[in-house]
Amino acid sequence: MKSLLLCFALFCSLSFPVAAAALDEHQQFTLDLFKQLIEINTTQSSGSTLEAAELVAKKLRQAGFSDEDIHVIKMADRKANLVVRLRSPEPSYGPILLLSHIDVVEANPEDWGKDPFTFITEGDHYYGRGTMDDKNEAAIHIANLIRMKQQGYQPNRDIIVVLTADEEGGPNNGVMYLLKHHRDLIEADFVINEGGVGVIEDGKFTIHAIESAQKIYQSFQLEVTNPGGHSSRPEKKNAIYQLARALLRIDDFQFPVELNETTRAYFEATAQTRTEPESSLMRGLLQTPPAEQSIAHFEKISSVNPLLRTTCIATQVEAGHAENALPQRAMAKVNCRLMPGSDFKQIMTVLSDVIADNEVAIEPVFEGLSSDASPLSSEIVDAVTSITAVMWPDALVVPSMTTGATDALFFRNAGMPVYGVSGIFNTAGETRIHGRDERILIRSFHDGSVFLDQLVRTLTSPLDATSGQTL
Ligand SMILES: [Zn+2]
Secondary structure (H helix, E strand, O other): OOHHHHHHHHHHOOOOOOOOHHHHHHHHHHHHHHHHHOOOOOOOOOOOOOHHHHHHHHHHHOOOOOOHHEEEEEEOEEEEEEEEEEEEOOOOOOEEEEEEEOOEOOOHHHHHHOOOOEEEEEOOOOEOOOOEEEEEHHHHHHHHHHHHHOOOHHHHHHHOEEEEEOOOOOOHHHHHHHHHHHHHOOOOEEEEEEEEEEEEEEEEEEEEEEEEEEEEEEEEEEEOOOOOEEEEOOOOOOOOOOOHHHHHHHOOOOOOOOOOOHHHHHHHHHOOOOOOOHHHHHOOOOOOOOHHHHHHHHHOOOOOOHHHHOEEEEEEEEOOOOOOOOOOOOEEEEEEEEEOOOOHHHHHHHHHHHHOOOOOEEEOOOOOOOOOOOOHHHHHHHHHHHHHHHOOOOEEEEEEOOOOOHHHHHHHHHOEEEEEEOOEEEEEEOOOOOOOOOEEEEHHHHHHHHHHHHHHHHHHOOOOOOOOOOO
């Protein structure tokens, strides 16, 4: 196992950037599938995840998977999921599930300056909608599973790969549908998902994240109504002023610092990468209670503060109906990102107390779905750490909590832990996902394929009882 990893590491260091001509047979197969998936439009408005799922099913059949192990599950016109299973001859554990979504965010060719649905190789990157989110992982998981099948690989637990629709929005969320209607096909001990990336800073591989928690998306509406009247005769009560005072009170308020297992581990690990005094300040967050000077330092940093606590911020305001009339109505939307496990009703009560004006009505815009963090099992962390140590010796494996959202919450709520980890590194600060000119480093794509293959084999290999090593 170790020598195999070293050989992969050597390959990686020699092959940057990977030129098309240098690809081996498996890399070429993976790349061809990736290209085909990118070139199928799978947007919610006009694309077809059904076409993408059928393409993958055809490849699986050609590779020898039987029909009973391949399921194209159609939910609506143009909308489908794919579920495939590589069976263990003698399962010792429950299955593992490799999840990726095959729908993509809308992409306008005029914004891009090129066709988002044409796969382009340019410089060190592959370009196209879905190259990072999330057709890269879809192509990698399927191609690796096909290779395992062809090699006669015998895992000690079933390996399920699931490709889904409408993760990016739309009425046919594939994960919700499968959990409701086909739970038997996707029941697993845990799930490997998108959401964990690696970070390249100044050409160095610094952080390799395992996402094990995410915040909860929850919006509230604040509303004040007054009788109104002529603006030449102002009343003491004014809906706009009342609403403004309520929003300023929310602005002045901070929810208490709340660490969980994931953020605690994140700060413990990240403190090692910082110089003094920031390193000590970060360790101060881990004290009980957290050191006040540490909180004061990190709550000013917009990338760190949301990891410390629930946050709420005003995002929309609408008020008044005429320039020369007293406002009859003033409304604001406040968007909150709750710490995992929080109850939105409790957060609403806190906001209501902070506003301290019972003429300001507050109500949820929708009921946000809460999900608990997945436990950081040593099985996952050890596997990711040992492979990372060989492939990217300078990178630190760091548990992470995303402040955004993926389909992980549906699995977590169904009792299946989810870990976002990919082996795919990206340049720090690059924000093209969901935006223009989405791309992936050529090296990252092929290294990610090696990493995920190694990870799945490590998690599904029988242990040698004498050495304790995977066979
Ligand atoms: Zn995604």
